[in-house]
Every structure is written in C-alpha cells, then in structure tokens.
Amino acid sequence: MLNKKSVDDINVKGQKVLVRCDFNVPLKEGRITDENRLVAALPTIKKLIADGGKVILCSHLGKPKGEAKPELSLAPVAVRLSELLGQEVKFAADPEVVGPNAKAAVEEMKDGEVVLLENTRYRKEETKNGEEFSKDLASLADVFVNDAFGTAHRAHCSNVGVTQYVETSVVGYLMQKEIDFLGNAVNNPERPFVAILGGAKVADKLNVISNLLEKCDTLIIGGGMAYTFQKAKGLEVGTSLVDDTKIDYCREMMEKAEKLGKKLLLPVDTTIVKEFPTPIDAHIEVTSVDADAIPADMMGLDIGPKTAELYAEAVKTAKTVVWNGPMGVFENPILAKGTIAVAKALADTEATTIIGGGDSAAAVNQLGFGDKMSHISTGGGASLEFLEGKELPGVAAANDK
Numbered sequence: 001m002l003n004k005k006s007v008d009d010i011n012v013k014g015q016k017v018l019v020r021c022d023f024n025v026p027l028k029e030g031r032i033t034d035e036n037r038l039v040a041a042l043p044t045i046k047k048l049i050a051d052g053g054k055v056i057l058c059s060h061l062g063k064p065k066g067e068a069k070p071e072l073s074l075a076p077v078a079v080r081l082s083e084l085l086g087q088e089v090k091f092a093a094d095p096e097v098v099g100p101n102a103k104a105a106v107e108e109m110k111d112g113e114v115v116l117l118e119n120t121r122y123r124k125e126e127t128k129n130g131e132e133f134s135k136d137l138a139s140l141a142d143v144f145v146n147d148a149f150g151t152a153h154r155a156h157c158s159n160v161g162v163t164q165y166v167e168t169s170v171v172g173y174l175m176q177k178e179i180d181f182l183g184n185a186v187n188n189p190e191r192p193f194v195a196i197l198g199g200a201k202v203a204d205k206l207n208v209i210s211n212l213l214e215k216c217d218t219l220i221i222g223g224g225m226a227y228t229f230q231k232a233k234g235l236e237v238g239t240s241l242v243d244d245t246k247i248d249y250c251r252e253m254m255e256k257a258e259k260l261g262k263k264l265l266l267p268v269d270t271t272i273v274k275e276f277p278t279p280i281d282a283h284i285e286v287t288s289v290d291a292d293a294i295p296a297d298m299m300g301l302d303i304g305p306k307t308a309e310l311y312a313e314a315v316k317t318a319k320t321v322v323w324n325g326p327m328g329v330f331e332n333p334i335l336a337k338g339t340i341a342v343a344k345a346l347a348d349t350e351a352t353t354i355i356g357g358g359d360s361a362a363a364v365n366q367l368g369f370g371d372k373m374s375h376i377s378t379g380g381g382a383s384l385e386f387l388e389g390k391e392l393p394g395v396a397a398a399n400d401k
C-alpha cells in the first residue's frame with residue numbers, strides 16, 4: 001500500500017487546492033480524440049468540489065517547449081471537463097500560466113468552483129523544475145494534490161518543485177489507484193504472475209526485464225525486442241530489428257531466468273515481410289524462428305500464430321498479468337494479429353490484468369477490451385519506471401502518512 005497522504009487525509013473546505021492532473025490528451029484540430037485521462041481525473045476533482053475546496057487544476061499538454069503555442073492550449077480541455085463535471089470549469093488563459101487572468105480567477109473563486117490553468121509547459125522552467133515557476137504555482141494554493149501519474153516519473157515544477165513551497169502535498173485517487181495496482185502486482189502478486197513485454201527496443205526496457213524476472217513466474221517477450229534475444233540464442237533473424245550492443249545483455253537475462261527457475265518465453269514463429277513500413281496489402285509469410293528459417297532479406301514484424309497460442313496458454317494459467325508493449329507493428333492491421341491475440345487472452349481471463357499504458361493501452365481500448373481489464377494505466381513511461389522498481393519523484397514528493 002502507498003504510504004502517502006491522500007485527498008482522504010485532508011480537509012479542503014474553503015482552501016485553495018492546486019491539483020496537478022494529467023490532461024495530456026490527443027487532440028485533432030482542437031478536438032479531443034481520447035478522453036480517458038479526463039475521465040480518470042474526475043473522482044479526485046469531484047471529491048474536492050464536494051468537500052468545498054476551491055479547485056485549481058493544472059496540467060501539461062504535448063511539448064510546447066516553453067512557448068505559448070495556441071494549438072497546445074488546454075482551452076478545449078476546460079470545455080469538455082465542464083461537460084463531464086456538469087459545472088463550469090473557468091479557463092485562465094495566461095501565456096505565462098500564472099499571470100493576471102489566473103490570479104484574478106483564483107481571487108474570485110467561491111468554495112466548490114473550478115479553474116483550469118494554461119498548459120504548464122508554456123513555461124520553459126517547467127521541465128527543469130525551476131524555482132520561479134514552482135513558486136508562482138505555489139502562490140495560488142494552500143494545498144497541493146498530485147493526481148498526474150503519467151508524469152510522476154519526471155521531476156517538474158508542477159509536480160515536484162511546487163511541493164517545496166506548499167505546506168501540504170498529497171496524492172489524488174488516480175495516483176493512489178495506479179500505485180496500488182502496479183505495486184500489488186509487482187510486490188505482492190497473486191501467483192502465478194505472468195509479465196508480458198513487447199515494443200520496439202530492448203534498450204528501452206533493460207531494467208524492466210531484469211526487475212520483472214525477479215518478481216514474476218513467467219516472463220513473455222514479444223515485439224521487436226524478441227529478435228535481439230533470438231540472435232543471442234544464435235538464431236538467424238534476417239533484417240529484423242536487432243540491437244547488437246544488447247546481445248550479451250539478453251544472454252545474461254536468459255541465464256538469470258534459468259538460475260532463478262523462471263520461465264522466459266520467446267516467440268517460436270514469426271510473421272515476416274520484405275520491407276518496413278509495410279503497406280496494408282503487403283505480402284506476409286509466417287515462419288518458425290528455428291535456425292535459418294527467417295530468410296536473410298526478410299524481417300519479423302509480428303509474432304506468429306503458434307507463439308500467440310503459446311502466450312495465450314501462459315496467460316490462462318496466470319492469476320496476475322502485467323502487459324507492456326505490443327507484440328508486433330500493430331499499427332498495421334496485417335501485423336496486429338499477435339497483439340490482438342494477447343489482448344484477447346487478457347480479456348478472457350479471470351486473473352488480475354494490468355495494462356502498462358502507452359501502446360498496449362491504446363491497443364486494448366481500440367479493440368474494445370478496455371472494460372475487461374482490471375486496470376489500464378494512464379502512464380506509459382511512469383508505469384515502466386515503476387516496473388523497473390524505481391521510486392517515482394512525483395510520488396516521493398507527497399507528504400508521508
């Protein structure tokens with residue numbers, strides 16, 4: 001259990017409460033195309049409204065890199081949040097985030113009202129955890145609540161710096177839920193515990209592989225990562241994505257699995273194509289991964305059907321499953337079969353299923369399996385760092401219980 005003070009441990013009646021949310025939603029021509037992160041933020045916001053707080057929301061959106069880029073304004077979020085909450089969310093449109101509009105809006109607030117500040121990354125100090133912007137944010141608030149799991153692995157002004165200048169800093173319900181689900185899965189799992197890792201590169205997941213091997217019973221590897229493991233086993237991988245600098249590392253991990261008595265599952269067959277990126281009607285073949293089965297001029301871009309079956313069987317035996325990263329180039333429907341098969345296996349099991357954000361979360365939601373999972377993390381990078389066993393600065397900065 002998370003040993004941090006939460007919104008349940010404070011009384012916010014009449015207080016100005018600055019809430020760091022993760023409103024980093026995808027936008028297309030000013031329209032929000034996926035509002036999961038807004039919906040996920042509602043429980044904390046509603047609780048603070050109900051308790052009579054003056055609720056000042058803030059978040060980053062995209063990467064404006066210290067400039068007030070109008071296409072990355074949080075204005076559309078204020079509109080949609082007003083609808084979702086059933087009450088006005090007043091938008092404070094200041095290019096410097098904490099400017100005359102924000103100050104005046106906060107000054108006028110009555111208990112239970114909500115204001116949204118402009119994109120925190122309009123300020124260049126934000127991502128450097130600079131003092132001035134941290135103080136500006138803190139000057140608006142009596143209490144700070146961090147509910148932005150998606151940025152918890154970063155130390156920025158709006159989630160870490162600000163806590164130095166506000167007496168009370170607590171976590172919100174979303175943050176608590178994320179840490180409870182991921183923490184229980186990793187540190188206190190109901191066994192067998194199966195972890196599934198995919199995605200492009202081994203290098204991005206070195207510490208995750210190593211840490212999860214220690215915690216899980218079975219580690220499944222798919223996606224582009226798998227071919228460096230195959231090469232480490234002495235297999236021919238054609239032109240598949242391989243990181244030659246990580247071959248020794250993969251060998252080490254296979255030895256580690258053996259030493260610890262853990263199962264490490266790798267693909268037994270793969271879907272291969274000639275070129276990348278591949279058009280939707282490209283010619284694909286399925287081959288085993290044995291010896292020289294993958295031709296020298298072809299690359300593996302998805303797990304094959306036998307592998308999908310093998311992985312689904314492993315999921316069936318599990319009581320806890322954590323999944324991060326697609327099994328292939330799932331953006332192309334002809335290379336999405338492996339990812340779909342794994343998503344379906346997770347949807348069909350009674351086990352606790354946790355999706356570690358990012359591409360796997362998008363895949364699960366797109367396939368309509370979202371409500372079949374126990375928990376879909378709102379933070380890809382943050383959940384990966386958590387799975388590495390790292391302490392997240394955004395969580396560490398909150399007051400201990």
Ligand code: AMP
Pocket residue numbers: 198199200201204222223224225241300301302324325326327328329330331358359
């Ligand atoms: P990541 O951000 O590391 O989780 O990687 C996700 C990306 O990995 C997706 O965009 C996939 O298209 C890509 N990917 C998955 N499998 C492969 C593969 N076999 N070869 C190249 N890229 C892959």
